[in-house]
Structures are given as structure tokens and as C-alpha cells.
Amino acid sequence: MIPTAYKDKTLFVTGSTGFLGKVVLEKLLFVCRDVRKIYLLVRPKADKTASERVAELFSSQCFDRLREEYNPDRDEDLNDAFWNTKVFPIQGDITEDKLGLTQEHYSQLAYEVDVVINIAASSDFKMRLDLSMKSNVIGTMNVFDFAKQCSHLAAFCQVSTCYVSANLPEGNIVEEVQPPPKGVDLEMLVESIIKLDQHQIVKKEREIIGNHPNTYMFTKNIAEQLLQLKRGDIPLTIVRPSVLGVAYRDPNPGWVDSITAGTAVYLLVGLGIIKEFNFNSSLIGDNVPVDYCSDLIIASTAEIMHQDKLKVYHCSISSRNAISWGTARDISLSVLSRNPYQRRISEPKYDMIRSPALFKILFLKREIPTYFYYYLSKMIGNPKMNKNASKMMKLLKTIKERQVAFKDTINKEWIFESYNSFQLNATLSQEDQLCFQLDTIGIDWKLYIKLFWYGMSKYILHEESELPITGRRNFLRVSDTPKSLFPDLMYVFKHGQDQHTLSHKAITKEVLASDQVQRVVRQLVADELTTSALSEAKLLKVQHEKGVAIMDRMATQLSFNKMRMLGYVIHKAFKNMYENVVVDEKDMEQLKLLNERDDCNVVYCPTHRSYVDFIILSYVLYAHEIKVPHICAGEDFLNIAIVHTFLRNSGAFFMRRTFRGDPLYKAIFTEYVQNLMRSGHSLEFFLEGTRARGGKMISPKFGLLNVLSNSYFDGKVQDLYFVPITLNYSRVLEGETFPLELLGESKVKESLGRIINAARYIYMNFGSIYVEVAKPVSFKEYAQEMIVKEGLQPTVNKSDIKLITSSLGWHLIRTMSEKVVVMPTAICASILLMHRKGINSKELTRQVDFLIKLLRKRHILLTAHSNNAETCVKKGTDHLNETVSRKKDIFEPRVTPKVDYQNILLLAYYRNNLVHIFINEALISCSLFGFGQEIAWNEGVTREHLWEKVQFISNLLRNEFVLTNNFKTFEDYNKVLDFMIKEKTISKLENENLVICSTGENHINFLNSLIWPFIDTYWITFSFFYSLFPSKFISEGEMMPQIQAFASNLYEEGFISFYESLSQEVIKNAVGTFQADRVIVKQKLEMTIDGVKTESVFTMGDEFNEEERMQEMFKVIQHFRKRTLGETLDIQMVAKMSRKGLEQAKI
Known part of the structure; x- marks a missing residue:
């Protein structure tokens, strides 16, 4: 383990204020937590001491994740809280004798230090030779002399450059130190150069450095040779990076803080300054991420500790994962066309000119006008013209300097062998391999080049930029079709995969002739023969005609041409409506391979949030040339003409809500689905059954899943691969209608007129869609595992099939829940609902930042816009614009009493997207908070007492949340509780009692704000039931509106705080829970009024038909609620309010 190698070690590091040095220091502190001390040798500047420079160093964004780790609330000075316990600045200079330290200080450090890492250097290609020699050779040897004085030195690491070998012919470069020229005394050479005066240096420089392109590469080479010569038995590692670029992963993707040799050209191109370069586009562009180099420094130093040897490590992509300059340019221009820099002076575009002569001619067209304008300004120009001319000349000079600096390396090609780093990586533990990136084969170049441009924009130009997400891309904006007059039409014709299908007539014939359909037909005819006057032949014909009608209404009639027409409309609409449709390309490749298999059928199970769900997955698969599935849709869509x-022509088939009372329909549907699978088609259905209007996952429905599982056990299919897919929306298309439906209004029937009216949405911005594909689940493997584990016999016992199906359904739903991507709307809505009376923009941004950090710590998927607080607030409030009002600098939910309370419900819809992430913590939080201020904050409660409360509320809300890890045991509870203690949300007193942590108040308030609305709904529902005491009844149809009316009155009177507690979806869950717990029971009254049977009624269960029992339960639920006027209510008062609403009901 690499961190173990650094345990209790004292490090001495130079060059820590530079680009690479910062990354090395950050990684050491972040990963090697048990390092004893890190001394930083820092040269003072004219206006800053070493300590001041180190304090400035730690303010860098490079150290953001350390700040989040050690001081997330930033409630104390981080330098005092952490840095000063590990990091110690030393004021000195590597070019001075004894590093500019006193003898006493020098000796003390030599006694303490175990590891020396020398990163300090001057990388100025144009530096005068004697100055470069002083910094890169004398400075290095001064640091090495110090290392030799260290009484228990474990290792010395020297950071060099691959281009120490730039004096060699092109080709393979081995990981060895070059031998010095024969007869050359290196120490004498260095001394003679230092003694030369400036005039002699300039005159003899080219002669001295020979084939080396510049003084930097020459002096780094000399330093290596001297280290080898003077090493003795010191463990020495030399790390040679090629050209350093932005970070790939650590400390943050794209991080960069300075314009280096590796970033300058990219910046100038992005700004539209450089238009052509004297490059050979076919040669390797050897840019390596800075964190790959940092990881190699730390790992190679750990590996060589206490070994008498010297090892050289190339940190280069040329031998393992090369990319050409031309490919890098093409990817770059594609990225810049979609995400140009805001401060660009012209369109980013550049050509690579291989011929130096041609390049000079082309460059003249830029040079001549600049010189002409400059001299003209000198003669006749005003101050503004003179200023502009000077800027243009400065730019021209910059371009020339960059061209000269790079010309000797980018137009040659060396293959820097990296066997040592490859071998080192192979020896690492799996944990170390995850933490330290050594093998450049893992670099995804498309992603890295995106990160390069992102980093330059965010960290150098300080522009608002969107972080590219690893492995994902917005394919909506990517065109892989040739330019044409009709690009969208070309797009749909280029993509898609045709599928061979039988004609509708042929499929109908096969289905109706199947054994299971014929068996049902014969039974139906036999039953009717006893009462019907028709003959058997006539009855068979009637049943056949019914079957044909069912198939005409149910079956798909796939037409690839019509699918293309619909695809064209969708593609045009989506490009207008959505900024991004983001998918992981690796997932798409896996799905393509899965669909090509002959031994299984693919069944897609997406989440159901919107009507867009019906087309988005087919659209994504069509775009990736994967065959689109046959989608099981509700018959509601048959009402929409055209x-x-x-x-239907795009693969939809239509299913009734229920098969009850129609055995012929059930048999035909089952046989039709099996026919599709036998034909090799993939299927898609919504496991949740209906759209989740409350914003959170809902329990699975098992209708079609039962059909599929029975098909497997009946031997109709070899295997079924279920693919859980989570569809994540910034803004749901029909979201504004959800509050009305949750308040009990009838669902508006879909029609062609509504579709036409909805066309206005095409010109609205609905943000992004993230399509997250989970690992496919083999039904065969899943069932077999359950059979072995549970001892089931599904071929004998049909109930065992139901057990397997139920388990699978819940597994799929939980998997979808884990793949939720948290959108800016969810984050902003959560904070806004914590501050219903308003919050200023600065505090909103701070609170959003707080929530983003909580999500990151829980490793939750975030969008590019959710990763940054400022961007998240902007995007989130833009999409929530109709529900949020902004008065001056204050954001608040837009609510006019009794007019648009539904805005609260819509905000709650988006908030509920993330409730499941925190629900276990929230159950503990509200349970502890419920003990009251004195106990919760001061006296505390025992784990066991708190567990009793958590068990109760967890059981009460068991039907609300889909959780992968819920509180099944005391151990499960303890894991979450210990996490909350570690996060300083809850703390332990000396007597082991638990209290709310003084620094965790905001966290507790957030957690409570998530769960209190649900608790209030259950409290309201239970209180309403007391109005049925003793032995009164209420009809099933009247109960829901009555509970909502009762809740509305409580809200208006101020007895409940959350309007979203009126949600019909949650009330239904509460009724179901209380019914399951026998608080209420459902009865069927055998009464007929005007020839119509009355519907079922509810009344109190026997156990709860006692006032004392009801009062006891009322008080227990009351414990968990937010303290409001409701505290003054007892159950009789609440019931009295409820009975007022019941007086008009039919009992």
C-alpha cells in the first residue's frame, strides 16, 4: 500500500508552489493521511515571505476537496485547523549554499527528513544558459547534497523531463540516464559555464548545448548525469514527464492554474489568436495529464524506498496510448464549436502546416497587416489606435515565441518507453491502482481534450463552464452525418436499424391459432353452449372475431419508414426543447452487444416520469443504431387520433389496465408477448405502471412482469435480460399538471387537440435529459440464485414464481433508484422549500453549495450543472421560474393563498427526486429532534431509546420510499448513525448519549425538511380516522376528497406547515399502511340502491376502535412532527374539525 509507505515519514518538497508541485502536495495530503510532516522549501518574493506564499498556495482551488473533507462548513481558519499540523514552510532558495538556511536549521531538517522530492526548476526555454544552469543543475545538486546529509533518508525523487533526450535521433528512448560525452568532466563543465560573462554566454550557448533544442533541456540532462554520478547508495528515482496538461481526475477534472508550455497553445487557439501552426499533424502530440505525473512521483518514490538503486520513469503517452496532433486538433475544434470561449477574439480555427516555407508565407498575411497598422498608428494614430496597435504587436510576438519554443519538439517524434511505470502499476494492490493513475492506457482522449478546454475556460479565463462527465456525451448536439441542406433529415436516414417483422395478418393468425388461446376459446364456447341458441360453429366464429378485434386494437404494426418520419419530428423537437440528451457511450456499446445475442431477449425497464418516457429511449437507441423495442403502452393513447x-408504427402495442373478467384478452396478450420474444424482439415497459407524480420512485406493478416470468418457466424463452434505466429530467414536460392531479382533480384525457396545443412547448427550454443505464439482470441467473438460496421449486409451486417475480421487481426498482442523477431543479427546490419565506441569492448559493457537498460525499450522480453552486442556482431557478418569484435579491416560492398553492407541490415534486438519498438520516434526525430542545440538544438519548423511535417511524413510512439499504436491523441503524456522528450532524456526550451537534444545525434542518411533510400526511390521515370512532363508516370514493379537505383546513388554520402534505399520492400510501396495520378495515356492504350496488366502506379496526388506543397512537405520531400550532391540538379537537367535513358525506 502506497499510503503505508509514507506513514510516519517526514517529507522535504521543493517546487510546491508550481503547477505540478501543488498537485503532488494535494495528493500526498489527501491520500497519505498518516504522513508525519511535509516541509516546503519556498523562496520568498519581494512582497511575500515563504509563510505568506504557502498561505496563498492553500487558497488555490487545487485544495478544494481537502477543504471539503476537513472543514466542510468553513467555520474556522483551515490553515490553523489542518495545514499547520502537517505542513511547514521553510524560507530558502535551492540555488544558495545550504539552501539559504542556517547551519542549525539545516542540520535539524537533515535529522528529521526521510524523503526528498525535488520539483523546483526553471522551465523557461529562453533562459540564458548560466541562469538555467544555476537553477536546474546547481539547485538540484544543492537539494541532493541536503538529502545525503539526512541521517535516515528513505528515497530521493528528482523531477526531470522526457526531453532531456531531445538531442538524440527520433525513435525509441529508453528509461536510462544518458552517459556524459567522453572525456567531459561534468563538474568542470558546470563551473566553467557559471564563470562565463554574459557576452561569452550568448556567444557560446549554441556550441555548448549542442543538439539540445534549448537551455532548459540541456541543463536538466546535465542534472540527471550528475545525480547518477554522485548517487552512491542513495535510493534515487527520476520521473520524466513529457508536456504537462490539465488534470484528468485529481484534484478536480480539468484543474489547471497557470499557462504552461502545454497549455499556452491551447489557450491561444481557443481565443482565436493562433490560426496556423508549423506542425506535422501525423506526429504524436505528447501531452500527459498533470495528475498522472503526480501519481507516478508519489508511487515511484514509495517503491524505491530503502533500495540501493536508481530508476528512471517516463510519464508519457507516446508508447502506450498515443494520439496525433491532427486527431487532437479535430476533437478540439469539435469541442470549441459547441463550447466556444466567451472572451475569444475570433472563431477558433487552426491549420497545421507541415512545410516551414509555406507556413512562413501564410503567416505573412497576419504579420504584414499588423506591422502596417502599428506603423500607421505611430504616424497618425490617436491614443486608442496606438493602444490597439500595441496589443496586436504583443499578440504577434506571443504567437512567434510559441512557434519558436515548440518547433524543435513538436516536429520530431520520440517514443518514450514507459515499461517501468507499466511494471510498477502491475505490482500495486487493487486499492492503490484505483487511487493512483500510472498507466496512460486509461486516458480517454475525447474526454481529456474536453477537460482540457473546460479547464482553460474555468480556471484560466474564469468563465462559467460545464464539466464534461466521464464516459458521457450529449449526443443531441453531435452530428456524424455529412454537411447538407437538410441535416436533420439526413440524420434520421443515416441512423436506426430496420427489423424484420411478420405482417399484422400473419401475427394475428399465429396468435389466435396458438394452443393457449384455443384452449380458452374452447372453454368459453363450452360455457356458452349451455345457455346460447347459437351453434358451436357460430360461437367459435364469434370468439374468433373478438380475438381479431383484440389484436387489431392491441398489436403493433412496425413500419421503418413511418418510424423515420416520427424520428425526424422528435429529433427536430428535442433539439429545440432540450440543451442535452446525455448518455454513456459505453452503456450503448453494451446494449448493442446484448441485442446481438441469440440466446436471450432484452427487456428495457425505464422509470416513468413523463409522457416523453415513451419516446426518449427509442430515440436514444435509434440514434445508436440499436433496434428499438416494442413498447407496452396504455390504451389511453388509442384516443389520440393520428x-x-x-x-403503433414505431413499435408500440397497447395494453388494458386490467385483464379481470376477460380470459380471452389475457390469453391473447400473453401469447402475443411470447410471440414477440420468439421473434427476437426487445420489449419496453414501465415497471412503476404509472407516472410518478410525486417525484419519487413508486412500488413496482407486476402485471407484465408476471407474464414474462411465467414465459421463462414455461420454456417459451431461454433467458430474459432486464435493463433498468433511469430517465432524469431537469424539467418535466407536463410537470405543471401534476399538482392538480395530486390535489384530486381528474386526469385530463389525452387528445389530438391537446397534442396540437402542446406544440408551443417546442420553443421552451426544458434543460437536460440524462439516460442512466444500469447493469442488465439475467432472469435465468437471478431466478437460479433465489432457487438455491431460498430452496424454491417454481416448476412445482406457482407461488414460488410469484416470490421470484416480486423479488426481481423490487430489485429493478431499487437499481433504478440508485441511478438517479440529481438535477439543479431538485437541489434548488430542496433549499427553497427550507426557506419558504424567502432567501437571498448569496445565501441560496451558499446553501446549494452545502447540499452539493452532501451529495458528493454520498457519491451521488450529478449533472454538469449540478457540480457548481453558482451554475446550479442559475439553471435551477431558470427552470423553476414559474414557481419561484424574485423580489430584488430574494427568492421565494410563488404562492398566492388559495390560488397557486400548487407551486409548492411542484417544488416538492422536484425536491422528492433526492429524498431517498437522505431518508435514513432523516428518520434518525426527526426522531432525535422530536424529543424537544432540552433533550435533543443538551441531555441526549441513548442509542437504544432513539432506535425505538426510529423503528416506529421507519415502519410507518415503509410504503413511501424505495430504499436499497433500509433499517432492517439494529446494525443497519448503527451504520447510518455512526456516519452522522462522523459527519458531525450528531455527537456523543461523555455518557454516550446522543445529541444534535452544535455545528450540524443546518444539516439537521435540511434532513427534517425532507421528511416532515410526509409525517404530517400520516398524522392528518390518522387524525381523520378518529372521526370514524366509534364504529362509523365512510365510503371508499368519498374518503380521499374528505381527507384532503380536512388537510386543507388544517393548513389554512396554521396547524400544519406543509401544503405538499395534501398530496393524494402520499395520502393513498398512508391509507394503505393504516389498512395493512388494521387501524381501519375495508368492508363490503351488500346493499343495492336504485339497482346499483354500493361501493366498499371503511371503518375502524377492532384494536383501534377504542379511544385510549387512538390517543396513544396520535401522541406517538405527534412526536415526529415539526413544532407548530398543531402541538396545541389533542385528538378530540382534531376529530371535531374532521367531523365537520363529514357532516355532508353519505355515511
Whole structure:
């Protein structure tokens, strides 16, 4: 383990204020937590001491994740809280004798230090030879002399450059130190150069450095040779990076803080300053991420500790994962076309000119006008013209300097062998390999080049930029079709995969002739023969005609041409409506391979949030040339003229809500689905059954899943691969209708007129869609595992099939829940609902930043816009604009009493997207908070007492949340509790009692704000039931509106705080829970009024039909609620309010 190698070690590091040095220091502190001390040798500047420079160093964004780790609330000075316990600045200079230290200080450090890492150097290609020699050779040897004085030195690491070998012919470069020229005394050479005066240096420089392109590369080479010569038995590692670029992963993707040799050209191109370069585009562009080099420094130093040897490590992509300059340019221009720099002076575009002569001619067209303008300004120009001319000349000079600096390296090609780093990586533990990136084969170049441009924009130009997400891309904006007059039309014709299908007539014939359909037909005819006057032949014909009608209404009629027409409309609409449709390309490749298999059928199970769900997955698969699935849709869509035809032609088939009372329909549907699978088609259905109008995952529905599982056990299919897919929306298309439906209004029936009216949405911005694909689940493997584990016999016992199906359904739903991507709307809505009376923009940004950090710590998927607080607030409030009002600098939910309370419900919808992430913590939080201020904050409660409360509320809300890890045991509870203690949300007193941590108040308030609205709904529902005491009844149809009316009155009177507690979806869950717990029971009254049977009624269960029992339960639920006026209510008062609403109901 690499961190173990550094345990209790004292390090001496030079060059820590530079680009690479910062990354090395950050990684050491972040990963090697048990390092004893790190001394930083820092040269003072004219206006800053070494300590001041180190304090400035730690303010860099490079150390953001350390700040989040050690001081997330930033409630104390981080330098005092952490840095000063590990990091110690030493004022000195590597070019001075004894590093500019006193003898006493020098000796003391030599006694303490175990490891020396020398990063300090001058990388100025144009530096005069004697100055470069002083910094890169004398400075290095001074540091090495110090290392030799260290009484228990474990290792010395020297950071060099691959281009110490630039004096060698092109080709392979081995990981060895070059031998000095024969007869050359290196020490004499260095001394003679230092003694030369400036005139002699300039005159003899080219002669001295020979084939080396510049003084930097020459002096780094000399330093290596001297180290080898003077090493003795000191463990020495030399790390040679090629050209350093932005960070790939650590400390943050794209991080960069200075314009280096590796970033300058990119910056100038992005700004539209450089238009052409004297490059050979076919040669390798050897840019390596800075964190790969940092990781290699730390790992190679650990590896060589206490070994008498010297090892050289190339940190280069040339031998393992090369990319050409031309490919890098093409990817770059593609990225810049979609994400140009805001401060660009012209369109980013550059050509690579291989011929130096041609390049000079082309460069003249830029040079001549600049000189002409400059001299003209001198003669006749005003101050503004003179200023502009000077800027243009400065730019021209910069371009020339960069061209000269790079010309000797980018137009040659060396292959720097990296066997040593490859071998080192192979020896690392799996944990170390995850932490330290040594093998450059892992670099995804498309992603890295995106990160390069992102980093330059965010960290150098300080522009608002969107972080590219690893492995994902917005394919909506990517065109892989040739330019044409009709690009969208070309797009749909280039993509998609045709599928061979039988004609509708042929499929109908096969389905109706199947054994299971014929068996049901014969039974139905036999039953009717006893009462019907028709003959058996006539009855068979009637049943056949019914079957044909069912198939005409149910079955798809796939047409690739019509699918293309619909695809064209969708593609045009989505490009207008959405900024991004983001998918992971690796997932798409896996799905393509899965669909090509012959031994299984693919069944897609997406989440259901919007009507867009019906087309988005097919659209994504079509774009990736994967065959689109046959989608199981509800019969509601058959009411939409024209539209249902296009859906049917694109693969949709239509299913009734229930098969009850129609055995023929059930048999035909089952046989039709099995026919599709036998034909090799993939299927898609919504496991949740209906759109989740409350914003959170809902429990699975098992209708079609039962059909599929029975098909497997009946031997109709070899295997089924279920693919859980989570569809994540910044803004849901029909979200504004959800509050009305949650308040009990009838769902508006879909029609062609509504579709036409909805066309206005095409010109609205609905943000992003993230399509997250989870690992496919083999039904065969899943069932077999359950059979072995549980001892089931599904071929004998049908109930065992239901057990497997139920388990699988819940597994798929939980997997979808884990793949939720948290959008800016969810984050902003959560904070806004914590501050219903308003919050200023600065505090909103701070609170959003707080929530983003909580999500990161829980390793939750975030969008590019959710990763940065400022961007998140801007995007989130933009999409929530209709529900949020802004008065001056204050954001608040837009609510006019009794008019638009539904805005609260819509904000709650988006907030509920992330509730499941924190729900276990929230259960503990509200349980502890409920003990009251004195106990919760001062006296505390025992783990066991708190567990009793948590068990109760967890059981009460068991039907609300889909959780992968819920509180099944005391151990589960303890894991979450210990995490909250570690996060300083809860703290332990000396007597082991638990209290709310003084620094965790904001965290507790956030957690409570998530769960209190749900608790209030259950409290309201239970209180309403007391109005049925003793032995009164309420009809099933009247109960829901009555509970909502009762809740509305409580809200208006101030007895409950959360309007979203009126949600019909949650009330239904509460009724279901209380019914399951026998608080209420459902009865069927055998009464007929005007020839119509009355519906079922609810009344109190026997156990709870006692006032004392009801009062006891009321008080227990009351414990968990937010303290409001409701505290003054007892159950009789609440019931009295409820009965007022019941007086008009039919009992």
C-alpha cells in the first residue's frame, strides 16, 4: 500500500508552489493521511515571505476537496485547523549554499527528513544558459547534497523531463540516464559555464548545448548525469514527464492554474489568436495529464524506498496510448464549436502546416497587416489606435515565441518507453491502482481534450463552464452525418436499424391459432353452449372475431419508414426543447452487444416520469443504431387520433389496465408477448405502471412482469435480460399538471387537440435529459440464485414464481433508484422549500453549495450543472421560474393563498427526486429532534431509546420510499448513525448519549425538511380516522376528497406547515399502511340502491376502535412532527374539525 509507505515519514518538497508541485502536495495530503510532516522549501518574493506564499498556495482551488473533507462548513481558519499540523514552510532558495538556511536549521531538517522530492526548476526555454544552469543543475545538486546529509533518508525523487533526450535521433528512448560525452568532466563543465560573462554566454550557448533544442533541456540532462554520478547508495528515482496538461481526475477534472508550455497553445487557439501552426499533424502530440505525473512521483518514490538503486520513469503517452496532433486538433475544434470561449477574439480555427516555407508565407498575411497598422498608428494614430496597435504587436510576438519554443519538439517524434511505470502499476494492490493513475492506457482522449478546454475556460479565463462527465456525451448536439441542406433529415436516414417483422395478418393468425388461446376459446364456447341458441360453429366464429378485434386494437404494426418520419419530428423537437440528451457511450456499446445475442431477449425497464418516457429511449437507441423495442403502452393513447398510428408504427402495442373478467384478452396478450420474444424482439415497459407524480420512485406493478416470468418457466424463452434505466429530467414536460392531479382533480384525457396545443412547448427550454443505464439482470441467473438460496421449486409451486417475480421487481426498482442523477431543479427546490419565506441569492448559493457537498460525499450522480453552486442556482431557478418569484435579491416560492398553492407541490415534486438519498438520516434526525430542545440538544438519548423511535417511524413510512439499504436491523441503524456522528450532524456526550451537534444545525434542518411533510400526511390521515370512532363508516370514493379537505383546513388554520402534505399520492400510501396495520378495515356492504350496488366502506379496526388506543397512537405520531400550532391540538379537537367535513358525506 502506497499510503503505508509514507506513514510516519517526514517529507522535504521543493517546487510546491508550481503547477505540478501543488498537485503532488494535494495528493500526498489527501491520500497519505498518516504522513508525519511535509516541509516546503519556498523562496520568498519581494512582497511575500515563504509563510505568506504557502498561505496563498492553500487558497488555490487545487485544495478544494481537502477543504471539503476537513472543514466542510468553513467555520474556522483551515490553515490553523489542518495545514499547520502537517505542513511547514521553510524560507530558502535551492540555488544558495545550504539552501539559504542556517547551519542549525539545516542540520535539524537533515535529522528529521526521510524523503526528498525535488520539483523546483526553471522551465523557461529562453533562459540564458548560466541562469538555467544555476537553477536546474546547481539547485538540484544543492537539494541532493541536503538529502545525503539526512541521517535516515528513505528515497530521493528528482523531477526531470522526457526531453532531456531531445538531442538524440527520433525513435525509441529508453528509461536510462544518458552517459556524459567522453572525456567531459561534468563538474568542470558546470563551473566553467557559471564563470562565463554574459557576452561569452550568448556567444557560446549554441556550441555548448549542442543538439539540445534549448537551455532548459540541456541543463536538466546535465542534472540527471550528475545525480547518477554522485548517487552512491542513495535510493534515487527520476520521473520524466513529457508536456504537462490539465488534470484528468485529481484534484478536480480539468484543474489547471497557470499557462504552461502545454497549455499556452491551447489557450491561444481557443481565443482565436493562433490560426496556423508549423506542425506535422501525423506526429504524436505528447501531452500527459498533470495528475498522472503526480501519481507516478508519489508511487515511484514509495517503491524505491530503502533500495540501493536508481530508476528512471517516463510519464508519457507516446508508447502506450498515443494520439496525433491532427486527431487532437479535430476533437478540439469539435469541442470549441459547441463550447466556444466567451472572451475569444475570433472563431477558433487552426491549420497545421507541415512545410516551414509555406507556413512562413501564410503567416505573412497576419504579420504584414499588423506591422502596417502599428506603423500607421505611430504616424497618425490617436491614443486608442496606438493602444490597439500595441496589443496586436504583443499578440504577434506571443504567437512567434510559441512557434519558436515548440518547433524543435513538436516536429520530431520520440517514443518514450514507459515499461517501468507499466511494471510498477502491475505490482500495486487493487486499492492503490484505483487511487493512483500510472498507466496512460486509461486516458480517454475525447474526454481529456474536453477537460482540457473546460479547464482553460474555468480556471484560466474564469468563465462559467460545464464539466464534461466521464464516459458521457450529449449526443443531441453531435452530428456524424455529412454537411447538407437538410441535416436533420439526413440524420434520421443515416441512423436506426430496420427489423424484420411478420405482417399484422400473419401475427394475428399465429396468435389466435396458438394452443393457449384455443384452449380458452374452447372453454368459453363450452360455457356458452349451455345457455346460447347459437351453434358451436357460430360461437367459435364469434370468439374468433373478438380475438381479431383484440389484436387489431392491441398489436403493433412496425413500419421503418413511418418510424423515420416520427424520428425526424422528435429529433427536430428535442433539439429545440432540450440543451442535452446525455448518455454513456459505453452503456450503448453494451446494449448493442446484448441485442446481438441469440440466446436471450432484452427487456428495457425505464422509470416513468413523463409522457416523453415513451419516446426518449427509442430515440436514444435509434440514434445508436440499436433496434428499438416494442413498447407496452396504455390504451389511453388509442384516443389520440393520428398520433396513436405513428406510435403503433414505431413499435408500440397497447395494453388494458386490467385483464379481470376477460380470459380471452389475457390469453391473447400473453401469447402475443411470447410471440414477440420468439421473434427476437426487445420489449419496453414501465415497471412503476404509472407516472410518478410525486417525484419519487413508486412500488413496482407486476402485471407484465408476471407474464414474462411465467414465459421463462414455461420454456417459451431461454433467458430474459432486464435493463433498468433511469430517465432524469431537469424539467418535466407536463410537470405543471401534476399538482392538480395530486390535489384530486381528474386526469385530463389525452387528445389530438391537446397534442396540437402542446406544440408551443417546442420553443421552451426544458434543460437536460440524462439516460442512466444500469447493469442488465439475467432472469435465468437471478431466478437460479433465489432457487438455491431460498430452496424454491417454481416448476412445482406457482407461488414460488410469484416470490421470484416480486423479488426481481423490487430489485429493478431499487437499481433504478440508485441511478438517479440529481438535477439543479431538485437541489434548488430542496433549499427553497427550507426557506419558504424567502432567501437571498448569496445565501441560496451558499446553501446549494452545502447540499452539493452532501451529495458528493454520498457519491451521488450529478449533472454538469449540478457540480457548481453558482451554475446550479442559475439553471435551477431558470427552470423553476414559474414557481419561484424574485423580489430584488430574494427568492421565494410563488404562492398566492388559495390560488397557486400548487407551486409548492411542484417544488416538492422536484425536491422528492433526492429524498431517498437522505431518508435514513432523516428518520434518525426527526426522531432525535422530536424529543424537544432540552433533550435533543443538551441531555441526549441513548442509542437504544432513539432506535425505538426510529423503528416506529421507519415502519410507518415503509410504503413511501424505495430504499436499497433500509433499517432492517439494529446494525443497519448503527451504520447510518455512526456516519452522522462522523459527519458531525450528531455527537456523543461523555455518557454516550446522543445529541444534535452544535455545528450540524443546518444539516439537521435540511434532513427534517425532507421528511416532515410526509409525517404530517400520516398524522392528518390518522387524525381523520378518529372521526370514524366509534364504529362509523365512510365510503371508499368519498374518503380521499374528505381527507384532503380536512388537510386543507388544517393548513389554512396554521396547524400544519406543509401544503405538499395534501398530496393524494402520499395520502393513498398512508391509507394503505393504516389498512395493512388494521387501524381501519375495508368492508363490503351488500346493499343495492336504485339497482346499483354500493361501493366498499371503511371503518375502524377492532384494536383501534377504542379511544385510549387512538390517543396513544396520535401522541406517538405527534412526536415526529415539526413544532407548530398543531402541538396545541389533542385528538378530540382534531376529530371535531374532521367531523365537520363529514357532516355532508353519505355515511
